[in-house]
Amino acid sequence: MDNQNLTGFFNSLNSEEVLKDFIKSKVKENLYLEFKQKQDSRNGNLDENDKFNFSKALSGFANSGGGVLIWGIETRKKDESAKRLKTINEVDNFIRQLKSSLLNSVQPFVDNVRIEKIEKTKSKNRGYVKCLIPFSDKTPHRALLAGRDYYKRSTEGFYRLTHYDLEDMFGRRQKPLLVLITDLINYKETNPEIRAINFAFRNDGRAIAKYFGFFCKFDDNIELTGSPDRSIQDVSKINDNKPAISYSDNINVIHPTNIVRNLGSINFKKKDKTKKIEGVITYYCDGMLAKTENLTFD
Numbered sequence: 001m002d003n004q005n006l007t008g009f010f011n012s013l014n015s016e017e018v019l020k021d022f023i024k025s026k027v028k029e030n031l032y033l034e035f036k037q038k039q040d041s042r043n044g045n046l047d048e049n050d051k052f053n054f055s056k057a058l059s060g061f062a063n064s065g066g067g068v069l070i071w072g073i074e075t076r077k078k079d080e081s082a083k084r085l086k087t088i089n090e091v092d093n094f095i096r097q098l099k100s101s102l103l104n105s106v107q108p109f110v111d112n113v114r115i116e117k118i119e120k121t122k123s124k125n126r127g128y129v130k131c132l133i134p135f136s137d138k139t140p141h142r143a144l145l146a147g148r149d150y151y152k153r154s155t156e157g158f159y160r161l162t163h164y165d166l167e168d169m170f171g172r173r174q175k176p177l178l179v180l181i182t183d184l185i186n187y188k189e190t191n192p193e194i195r196a197i198n199f200a201f202r203n204d205g206r207a208i209a210k211y212f213g214f215f216c217k218f219d220d221n222i223e224l225t226g227s228p229d230r231s232i233q234d235v236s237k238i239n240d241n242k243p244a245i246s247y248s249d250n251i252n253v254i255h256p257t258n259i260v261r262n263l264g265s266i267n268f269k270k271k272d273k274t275k276k277i278e279g280v281i282t283y284y285c286d287g288m289l290a291k292t293e294n295l296t297f298d
Contacts, residue, residue, distance in 0.1 A: 006132065016085070035073035035074075037072070043090050044093030054131075055105040055144060055145035059106050062135065063150065065135050067133055067153060069131040070130050092125075098129065104145070111134075137205070137288070139169050140161065140169040149161070175205050176209035178205075178209055178283060180200075180201065181200040182199055182295060183198045194268070196266060200263055201260070209287075210252075213247050214247050216279050216280070217279055217280050218268075219277070224243050224266060225267040247263055249263075276296055
């Protein structure tokens with residue numbers, strides 16, 4: 001399951017009824033799903049056992065293909081299937097403490113973790129917690145609060161990485177990791193009808209990024225009017241006449257520093273000024289898995 005499908009599954013966990021269906025269907029833990037009970041569900045404190053389990057899950061899922069951790073479900077020992085719901089009191093406080101512990105639970109820090117509440121029906125103070133832990137480009141991650149070990153996920157649960165696993169992971173770390181940076185530009189003084197979106201990359205990896213680029217599709221709320229420096233191509237005509245742009249660079253490279261490389265901008269007119277601008281962008285470079293992100297500009 002890739003990060004996009006994992007996000008879809010995470011978003012579908014939107015009510016207590018969904019969790020009740022897990023109990024009825026005896027849903028089992030799997031490669032991408034882990035159930036956990038809070039050590040003491042009577043309060044929202046992050047107890048030692050909770051810290052251990054959270055640190056272990058962050059390391060294990062991030063070092064593997066990502067996954068979803070759900071707090072508030074008891075499992076059967078024989079097959080790790082969902083047995084009963086264990087509602088957490090002071091659930092908002094528990095979420096705050098989970099978020100605060102992200103910095104000291106794993107090393108290096110796992111990016112883009114989402115921690116959200118699933119409310120118990122007719123109760124705002126009680127509920128369950130879902131955690132989306134995506135696959136990481138910064139592996140391996142050490143579980144600082146779970147024996148300072150490195151973990152990985154299998155169909156049988158989390159397991160400690162062997163020396164050979166670690167040797168292989170550390171050997172693969174010399175790779176680029178592009179971070180997308182976008183800015184909305186307003187030409188209020190010169191041309192208030194025209195706006196622009198500027199695109200840039202930063203390389204947070206450990207190797208040079210080459211053969212990099214992106215492809216972006218927008219909703220129908222904008223009319224593209226060209227790139228000022230002609231660096232970004234309007235490819236709407238070959239994409240069902242829907243607003244779409246592309247960029248590629250097969251000559252230059254981006255070194256692994258904190259220096260941001262500007263790629264260029266695309267001008268546009270907004271059709272409905274009351275609506276947001278939305279799009280989906282996929283960007284890539286040699287040696288890095290392509291990444292897809294949603295863009296929203298207000």
